[in-house]
Structures are given as structure tokens and as C-alpha cells.
Amino acid sequence: MTRRTLGVSKLRTPLKIICITIFATSATIQILSAIYFRSMGDDKGFTPPKSKFRNQKSYTSSEIGELGEMVLGMLPEDLPFTVFLPSEKAFARVLRLELNNSNTYAVLTRVLGFSTVPRMISLEDLELGEEKVYDSISGYQLYVHRNSDKRVVANAVVSVDVAQKKGALLIHAMDGVIMDAEFQQALQFADR
Numbered sequence: 583m584t585r586r587t588l589g590v591s592k593l594r595t596p597l598k599i600i601c602i603t604i605f606a607t608s609a610t611i612q613i614l615s616a617i618y619f620r621s622m623g624d625d626k627g628f629t630p631p632k633s634k635f636r637n638q639k640s641y642t643s644s645e646i647g648e649l650g651e652m653v654l655g656m657l658p659e660d661l662p663f664t665v666f667l668p669s670e671k672a673f674a675r676v677l678r679l680e681l682n683n684s685n686t687y688a689v690l691t692r693v694l695g696f697s698t699v700p701r702m703i704s705l706e707d708l709e710l711g712e713e714k715v716y717d718s719i720s721g722y723q724l725y726v727h728r729n730s731d732k733r734v735v736a737n738a739v740v741s742v743d744v745a746q747k748k749g750a751l752l753i754h755a756m757d758g759v760i761m762d763a764e765f766q767q768a769l770q771f772a773d774r
Contacts, residue, residue: 645743645755648681649673653694659749664703666724666736668693669743669755676759677769689769695720697736697760702752704745705734722762736760 646654647670657663673679677693679686699716708714708728716724726736734741739758746753761769 645669645746646753647673649677649679649686649690650755652687653690654748654751654753656691656694657698657751659751662700662702662750662752663719664699664701664752664754665694666697666699666726666734666739666741666754666756666760668697668759669757672756672758692720692765693759693761696722696762696765697724697756699724702750703734704752705732708734718760722760724760 646667650667696718698719710728713725713727724736729735734754737760739756739760741754742757743755
């Protein structure tokens with residue numbers, strides 16, 4: 583048999599060899615990943631660790647209202663996030679949002695980005711008056727400490743209630759809205 587009949591001459595081009603190698607490697611990785619992740623989805627699944635936080639209560643939506651529920655609905659409940667969520671009164675006082683407004687979802691998305699930290703921050707993690715810096719999911723820095731009233735303070739906004747748990751989420755209902763200066767200025771401009 584000659585080389586031509588075996589197709590060896592077609593594989594001699596280095597570019598073809600590289601393309602076939604990359605294709606075979608990526609296909610193998612995809613197949614192995616699918617097998618691995620399918621095995622993770624068995625009956626046991628992922629369960630977040632039980633909370634050891636003392637100053638928390640089970641979740642109720644009384645402090646955060648419907649707008650707060652919309653913000654929490656944007657986050658997965660099985661991943662550990664801390665949300666410094668405005669209380670229902672703070673939403674009304676500072677943001678003046680209406681549920682049926684077309685801009686409401688966009689504003690709530692921004693609030694989520696400024697006020698959510700991808701880790702658990704409980705009252706026990708904070709020292710009295712000692713400020714800790716955390717990055718929110720949007721990259722905005724939050725300066726968090728505990729005051730003498732055993733309340734969490736984030737960027738000078740004080741919590742109105744003890745922390746609540748919803749799944750793996752830790753929710754601090756705040757008496758204000760955490761936002762950067764640019765967003766605050768945009769809200770003031772929109773009010774005019």
C-alpha cells in the first residue's frame with residue numbers, strides 16, 4: 583500500500599495535526615467534565631454547612647419587603663453571600679422605587695452589586711469599632727464594623743435588625759442604601 587491510499591500524506595501538514603490534537607483534547611475534557619459534574623448531581627447534592635452564628639434569626643421578609651425579595655431572587659441561595667440589603671423603609675426613602683417602573687430592575691441590580699459580598703460576614707466576625715474592608719461583587723469596597731449597640735455598620739449605614747438567614751445567604755437589613763458616589767449622583771439627577 584502506498585502512503586496516498588492510507589491518507590498519511592494528508593496528515594503531514596503541521597497545521598492539520600495541531601487542529602486535530604486540539605479538537606481531540608477539548609472533546610476529551612468536555613466528556614470528562616460532563617461525567618464528573620453529572621456524578622456531583624446525585625441525591626446528596628450540595629448542602630451548605632450549618633450556621634454557627636448566634637445573632638441571627640430565620641428568614642422573614644418583614645424588614646426588606648417586595649423590593650428586597652426581588653434583590654434576593656437574583657442570588658443563588660446555596661452559595662455563601664452576605665447582603666447588606668436596604669430595609670423596606672430605606673428603599674422607599676432613598677430610592678423612591680415603584681414595583682411597576684421599568685427602571686426598577688436595573689436599579690435593584692446596581693444595589694445588589696454594591697451591597698453583596700461573596701462570603702459570610704456575621705456580627706461575631708466583627709470587632710467593636712474595628713473596621714474591616716470587603717469587596718462587593720461589583721468591586722465596590724465596603725467598610726464594615728460593629729457598633730456599641732451590637733449592630734453591623736457598612737459604609738456608615740447601620741443595620742436595623744439582627745442578621746437573617748435564607749439558605750446560605752446572610753442578610754443584614756440596613757437603614758439606608760449602600761452605593762457609590764456616581765450612582766448616588768445619578769439618582770439625584772433622576773429625581774429632578
